[in-house]
Amino acid sequence: MVFSLAYHFLQDRALAEDVTQEVFLQLFREQEGLATDQHVRYWLRKVASHRCIDAARRRKIRPRLALDEIREPAARESFHDPMLNETLRKLVATLPEAPRMIMVLRYQEDMDPTEIADAVGMPVATVKSHLHRSLTMLREKMQRLKKESVR
Amino acid sequence: MNIDDDANLERSLRQALARIEPGRDFSAISYSRPRVIFWPPSRTMLALAAGLVLLLLVPIGMLQYQARQRRGEQAREQLVTALRITESKLQKTRQMVVRELNRRNTL
Numbered sequence: 001m002v003f004s005l006a007y008h009f010l011q012d013r014a015l016a017e018d019v020t021q022e023v024f025l026q027l028f029r030e031q032e033g034l035a036t037d038q039h040v041r042y043w044l045r046k047v048a049s050h051r052c053i054d055a056a057r058r059r060k061i062r063p064r065l066a067l068d069e070i071r072e073p074a075a076r077e078s079f080h081d082p083m084l085n086e087t088l089r090k091l092v093a094t095l096p097e098a099p100r101m102i103m104v105l106r107y108q109e110d111m112d113p114t115e116i117a118d119a120v121g122m123p124v125a126t127v128k129s130h131l132h133r134s135l136t137m138l139r140e141k142m143q144r145l146k147k148e149s150v151r
Numbered sequence: 152m153n154i155d156d157d158a159n160l161e162r163s164l165r166q167a168l169a170r171i172e173p174g175r176d177f178s179a180i181s182y183s184r185p186r187v188i189f190w191p192p193s194r195t196m197l198a199l200a201a202g203l204v205l206l207l208l209v210p211i212g213m214l215q216y217q218a219r220q221r222r223g224e225q226a227r228e229q230l231v232t233a234l235r236i237t238e239s240k241l242q243k244t245r246q247m248v249v250r251e252l253n254r255r256n257t258l
Binding site for chain 2 (some may be wrong): 001003004007008013016017020082083085086088089092103104107108110135138139142
């Protein structure tokens with residue numbers, strides 16, 4: 001969960017491993033305060049989100065991919081389309097830090113906006129607005145990619 | 152699949168952002184690293200704590216020593232003043248006695 005969250009957010013395996021390790025080291029130090037599995041999961045998501053955002057800010061790795069750099073998805077998209085997945089991952093990676101983390105928590109961890117708001121320390125309305133805007137942006141970019149591939 | 156559809160886009164996002172596992176050697180590295188990472192900080196922390204205690208103890212000791220010295224100084228000054236007062240009283244008494252003896256002799 002932690003590695004996956006960090007990897008999807010940072011798009012850098014080595015950095016994601018570092019963040020994962022930092023999170024688990026912190027868990028090791030603070031484990032006495034965590035009583036239940038649920039509490040541990042909640043704690044891990046929260047700390048991982050913050051660590052990822054810190055890591056991204058520290059290393060200035062927000063990827064700014066141009067649409068040209070992203071390969072257009074296959075014309076006939078199947079249910080399990082690795083190319084579409086890759087395109088979506090890259091498009092998510094172009095989002096700013098906060099909405100990117102919100103998208104990863106929503107679609108990787110299947111968390112609802114209230115849980116996400118709690119994890120990232122934002123109002124629920126802001127989380128919903130980020131989700132809505134990110135989805136709209138992704139849809140628009142996917143449509144543009146499609147049109148470019150048709151041409 | 153039509154990505155324009157919200158449900159489809161969300162399903163695709165779930166697939167694209169599905170959980171992935173770290174490399175096989177990651178766990179081995181993670182388990183081996185704490186030994187390297189944990190010990191030096193705890194030793195450093197001990198050294199730092201000892202240093203801090205020393206840093207606190209030295210000024211406290213110095214302050215106590217200075218306070219004791221100040222009290223000794225004050226006691227010495229008080230004693231000197233008391234001796235001076237006694238000396239002047241004795242001198243005055245002696246002068247009075249001498250004056251009285253002289254007066255009797257002249258009579």
